[in-house]
Amino acid sequence: MGVLDANSDVLTVNGAAKVPHYNRDAVSRMLGLAPEKLQLSEDHVGGGFGIRGELYPEDVLVCAAALRLRRPVKWIEDRREHLLAADHSRDQVYRLRAAVDARGFILGLKAKLFTDQGAYVRTHGTTVTDLSAGLLPGPYLIPAYSVEGHIRLTNKTPAGTYRAPGRHESTFARERLVEKIAVELELSSIDVRRVNLIPESAMPFHRGNEALGTHVVCDSGKYHDLLERMLVHLDYDRLREEAAARRAKGEMVGLGIAYFVEKSGLGPDDLVRMSLDKSGAVEIVTGVASVGQGVETVLAQICAETLDIPIERITVVHGQTNRIECGRGAFASR
DSSP: EEETHHHHTTTTEEESSSOHHHHHHHHHHHHHHHHHEEEEEEOOOSTTTTTGGGHHHHHHHHHHHHHHSSSSBBOOHHHHHHHHHHHHHHEEEEEEEEEEEETTOOEEEEEEEEEEEEEEEEETTTHHHHHHHHTTTTBBBOEEEEEEEEEEOSSOOOOOOSTTTHHHHHHHHHHHHHHHHHHTTTOOHHHHHHBBBBOOOSSSSSEEEEETEEEEEEOOOOOOHHHHHHHHHTTTHHHHHHHHHHHTTTTOOOOOOOOOOOOOOOOSSSEEEEOOOOTTOOOEEEOOOOOSOOHHHHHHHHHHHHOOOOOGGGEESSBBTTTTTTTOSSTTOO
């Protein structure tokens, strides 16, 4: 909801999420407003899921209407409308070509992927395709890697940053490739993974490429140990025998595994301002946004431990663009 203060000509938008400062600056540019004349006030949304912080056309229209009409303007949508218009993220096609040796070791991977972007590019830009290209190799060594990412505009709702964009899609394509290699070479897909997984001794493993301007580095992980413990935990050989017996009886049943590597939160910087009053109370003002990850608790704990003061004396203010001049918000598992 947008509310214009007639005395100060400051437009306040309630209901911002995820990246209030970024959206404030974007809307200010679109409407020709000075940033200080537009305040975004973040609400507790109980989860971001990527799409809640995107800048949608209705966000700009609410502001434009409030300025034009000089009265409060509220946007309301029902669930059906939201599902029709909110970001999606999964519609991609992959074409993969791998050079492998007799062991199934992937010497090189050449990839081409196509993203159904929908009708237009939203404020996230090419994030979905960028992440897909950067994270496609996953937990495997793959010493030579070439990738092309293509974006296609269609008559669908636009793609965006929804629930780990690029990771599910690229993981599905990569793990199917591993299975294909095993079939072609008549090897166990487990053995193919064993020979391709990044060893613990190679950590941190620098991939040599970037995703969203950040170097892709597998900083830790015991991928081989994880595989072996999982096989024991599942009694994998027994499950494989059961699946084979059921297929022999005509059941359409399969057994497979897949590796998934999640990236950590992007950064590295943000702004926090602290003040101490005469009573000894501390106020922390931060540009970080809260989407259910416990910002208030975490920042208060850090402050209490560092300054050695009771946590009860600490108040945290977040997501208010009029209280702090910049902030990265909350996105990408920050």
